Amino acid sequence: MTAFTLTFLALLALTTLIRLWLGRRHIAHIHAYRAAVPPAFSHTISLEAHQKAADYSTAKTRLAMTESVVQAILLLGFTLGGGLQWIDASWLAVMPGSELLRGALVILSAFVVGSLIDIPIDYYKTFVVDERFGFNKMTRSMFVADLVKHALLGLTLGAPLLFAALWLMNGAGEWWWLYLWIVWSVFNLLMLAIYPTFIAPLFNKFSPLADESLKSRIEALLAKCGFRSQGLFVMDGSKRSSHGNAYFTGFGAAKRVVFFDTLLERLDADEIEAVLAHELGHFRHHHVMKRIALMFAVSFGGLALLGWLVGQPWFYTGLGVAGPSSHMALLLFLLVSPVFTFLLRPLMSGYARKNEFEADAYAAAHSSAPHLIEALVKLYRDNASTLTPDPLHSAFYDSHPPASIRISKLEAA
Numbered sequence: 185m186t187a188f189t190l191t192f193l194a195l196l197a198l199t200t201l202i203r204l205w206l207g208r209r210h211i212a213h214i215h216a217y218r219a220a221v222p223p224a225f226s227h228t229i230s231l232e233a234h235q236k237a238a239d240y241s242t243a244k245t246r247l248a249m250t251e252s253v254v255q256a257i258l259l260l261g262f263t264l265g266g267g268l269q270w271i272d273a274s275w276l277a278v279m280p281g282s283e284l285l286r287g288a289l290v291i292l293s294a295f296v297v298g299s300l301i302d303i304p305i306d307y308y309k310t311f312v313v314d315e316r317f318g319f320n321k322m323t324r325s326m327f328v329a330d331l332v333k334h335a336l337l338g339l340t341l342g343a344p345l346l347f348a349a350l351w352l353m354n355g356a357g358e359w360w361w362l363y364l365w366i367v368w369s370v371f372n373l374l375m376l377a378i379y380p381t382f383i384a385p386l387f388n389k390f391s392p393l394a395d396e397s398l399k400s401r402i403e404a405l406l407a408k409c410g411f412r413s414q415g416l417f418v419m420d421g422s423k424r425s426s427h428g429n430a431y432f433t434g435f436g437a438a439k440r441v442v443f444f445d446t447l448l449e450r451l452d453a454d455e456i457e458a459v460l461a462h463e464l465g466h467f468r469h470h471h472v473m474k475r476i477a478l479m480f481a482v483s484f485g486g487l488a489l490l491g492w493l494v495g496q497p498w499f500y501t502g503l504g505v506a507g508p509s510s511h512m513a514l515l516l517f518l519l520v521s522p523v524f525t526f527l528l529r530p531l532m533s534g535y536a537r538k539n540e541f542e543a544d545a546y547a548a549a550h551s552s553a554p555h556l557i558e559a560l561v562k563l564y565r566d567n568a569s570t571l572t573p574d575p576l577h578s579a580f581y582d583s584h585p586p587a588s589i590r591i592s593k594l595e596a597a
């Protein structure tokens with residue numbers, strides 16, 4: 185067994201154990217605080233809602249723990265278990281020529297196997313966990329229709345990208361990874377540009393905001409903050425789930441504000457304005473652009489690394505694959521890189537939480553901190569988000585700060 189194989193196994197074991205340990209801590213912490221509503225929320229959240237949030241978070245955490253074990257087993261089966269080698273050999277027997285097409289089919293087959301494992305987990309989350317807590321609004325036929333749509337969309341957009349990647353890897357010389365980085369970056373910018381108008385409408389209906397008084401209030405806030413958008417839209421989020429949300433999408437002139445219908449139902453005009461001000465804060469602080477820039481930098485580093493790994497025989501043999509090929513290098517890299525980057529996760533989550541604080545501060549300055557607090561409390565309550573997460577679990581995973589910290593900062597604003 186090579187040093188690389190040992191490192192991979194050690195990190196996979198460590199990552200999986202940390203995920204399980206964090207999950208157990210989280211559940212124990214929630215359980216310890218389940219009996220009483222935290223004092224800061226005792227006037228706004230009922231004991232019943234608090235306990236529902238505790239039970240829902242526990243159920244979701246258990247599922248995530250199961251998922252991390254299943255993923256680790258699948259990854260072992262693919263690599264050292266010889267799964268990828270078998271897929272590769274099987275396609276080679278069927279079509280010995282046409283390296284490009286064969287490479288794409290090998291990668292596609294591995295993705296199909298991966299989804300066969302993800303689909304039941306997703307099904308369980310929707311129809312067992314969310315159903316039990318009254319959040320699920322999906323029917324089985326909608327679930328299947330979504331799957332088919334996602335698969336077709338993935339093929340339409342992903343197949344050309346995959347062919348481009350393999351074609352560059354096979355024939356563009358030693359700088360292929362740089363060309364691929366350019367293609368990948370352009371592809372991502374294109375996706376961001378077409379997502380609001382072409383992709384999102386495949387899954388949801390977007391209608392212009394009809395409530396005239398709310399509309400004029402929101403437009404006044406946009407004007408006050410110096411924003412122009414391509415319209416205010418309501419999305420039929422209630423079709424799938426009763427969770428509420430609001431977001432800003434697109435960039436440049438194609439910006440639009442999207443409210444989930446479930447959010448508009450539950451918040452009053454003051455609270456909606458405060459939530460929108462928070463979203464504007466993300467825009468004003470260029471969080472979207474910064475995230476895109478970070479993604480470009482990370483993919484540049486990743487592809488440069490892959491450009492080197494492609495020519496290292498130990499990279500293949502150390503992960504259970506007999507010999508070098510472009511498609512195997514790409515596939516192995518996509519599959520195993522999360523194992524090598526998991527420990528960086530608190531950094532990414534911490535950065536995301538810092539952005540949330542900045543957006544909250546912007547909302548406090550341009551709208552109203554008390555209204556944002558009211559809105560957050562309602563959202564935490566209605567989404568059954570726990571008020572008492574384990575601090576370490578939260579540091580690893582949460583893109584949003586825990587409610588109590590977020591609210592106490594707003595109170596101080």
Ligand SMILES: [Zn+2]
Nearest residue numbers: 462466540543
């Ligand atoms: Zn935010």
